[in-house]
Amino acid sequence: MSEAMRRLRIGVALAAAIAALAAGTEARADAQAALDRQAxxxxxxxxxxxNPEVIEEAMRALRANRDAARQQVVxxxxxxxxxxxxxxxxxPVSGDSRGDVTLVEFFDYxxxxxxxxxxxMKELLAGDPKLRVAWKEFPILGPASRFAARAALAAARQxxxxxFHLAVMGARGNPTESSVVAIAEDLGLDVERLRRDMADPAIEAYLDETxxxxxxxxxxxxxxxxxGDTLVPGAVGIARLRQLIADVRAGG
Known part of the structure; x- marks a missing residue:
C-alpha cells in the first residue's frame, strides 16, 4: 500500500472514531450519524x-484490475x-512447421x-529457426481486403x-482486385486456378470462422x-515480440 493511501485510510478511521465518541445518547444517534457522514x-x-495523486493511483489500480480480469477471460x-x-x-503457416513456439497474427491487407x-515479422522468421508463424486472414476493412484474403488463401493451395502475402502486404498503397491479380501473375501463379479456388465456399466459411x-x-x-495464452492487440515492436517468444519458451 502506498504512503498516500495509508494516510487516507488512517484519516478516515480517525474521523469515524471521533464522530462515534461525539455521538452522545441513542436519541441523537441518527442525527449525529448524518453529521458524522458529512464530517x-x-x-x-x-x-x-x-493529495490528488491518490486519485491517480486508484485509477491505475482500477485499470490494472480490469486488464487482469480481461486477460483471464482471454x-x-x-x-x-x-x-x-x-x-x-x-x-497458412511459415517458419518451422514443428516449431516450439507459435506466433499467431491477425491482420488485414x-x-x-x-x-x-x-x-x-520477416526478421523474426529469418532469425529464429524454431519459430512457427500462423497467419490469420482477418479482412475487416472492406471488400478489397476480403478479396485479397481470399486470393491469399487460394495462393496457399499452390x-x-x-x-503472395509478402508481395501484397509490401506493395505500395492499398490492394485492389486488379493489383492483387497482377501480383499473382507476377509470381507465376495459375491465375485461372486462383480464381476458381477463391470462389470455393470453404474459403468464405473459413474467413467467417476467423x-x-x-x-x-x-x-x-x-x-x-x-x-501462448496471451493476446497482444495493436502493433508492437520486434523487441516485445522476442520477449513474448522467450517467455513462452521459458514457461515450457
Missing part, C-alpha cells in the same frame, strides 16, 4: 484535494479455441500498422502463400497477436 466526507474531500477463450488458433488446417509489422474467433477474443482491430 467524514469533508475530511476525505479535503484530503483528496491536498486465456479461457484461447484454451477453448486452441486448435482453431494454432493448428487449423486452413491457416489494408491495415497500415500491419504493413509496418511486416518487417519485424504452395505460394508466403510469397471473424467469429476474433470477436470471441475481443479483437476489434489489426494487427493483433496471440502467443
Amino acid at each position: 467524514i466526507g469533508a475530511i476525505v474531500r479535503e484530503y483528496l484535494i491536498e 486465456r479461457r477463450v484461447i484454451e477453448r479455441n486452441r486448435d482453431a488458433l494454432f493448428s487449423h488446417p486452413m491457416t 489494408q491495415c497500415g500498422y500491419c504493413k509496418r509489422a511486416l518487417g519485424p 504452395g505460394r502463400y508466403l510469397d 471473424n467469429r474467433l476474433a470477436r470471441d477474443l475481443g479483437i476489434t482491430g489489426t494487427p493483433a497477436f496471440v502467443i
Whole structure:
C-alpha cells in the first residue's frame, strides 16, 4: 500500500472514531450519524484535494484490475479455441512447421500498422529457426481486403502463400482486385486456378470462422497477436515480440 493511501485510510478511521465518541445518547444517534457522514466526507474531500495523486493511483489500480480480469477471460477463450488458433488446417503457416513456439497474427491487407509489422515479422522468421508463424486472414476493412484474403488463401493451395502475402502486404498503397491479380501473375501463379479456388465456399466459411474467433477474443482491430495464452492487440515492436517468444519458451 502506498504512503498516500495509508494516510487516507488512517484519516478516515480517525474521523469515524471521533464522530462515534461525539455521538452522545441513542436519541441523537441518527442525527449525529448524518453529521458524522458529512464530517467524514469533508475530511476525505479535503484530503483528496491536498493529495490528488491518490486519485491517480486508484485509477491505475482500477485499470490494472480490469486488464487482469480481461486477460483471464482471454486465456479461457484461447484454451477453448486452441486448435482453431494454432493448428487449423486452413491457416497458412511459415517458419518451422514443428516449431516450439507459435506466433499467431491477425491482420488485414489494408491495415497500415500491419504493413509496418511486416518487417519485424520477416526478421523474426529469418532469425529464429524454431519459430512457427500462423497467419490469420482477418479482412475487416472492406471488400478489397476480403478479396485479397481470399486470393491469399487460394495462393496457399499452390504452395505460394508466403510469397503472395509478402508481395501484397509490401506493395505500395492499398490492394485492389486488379493489383492483387497482377501480383499473382507476377509470381507465376495459375491465375485461372486462383480464381476458381477463391470462389470455393470453404474459403468464405473459413474467413467467417476467423471473424467469429476474433470477436470471441475481443479483437476489434489489426494487427493483433496471440502467443501462448496471451493476446497482444495493436502493433508492437520486434523487441516485445522476442520477449513474448522467450517467455513462452521459458514457461515450457
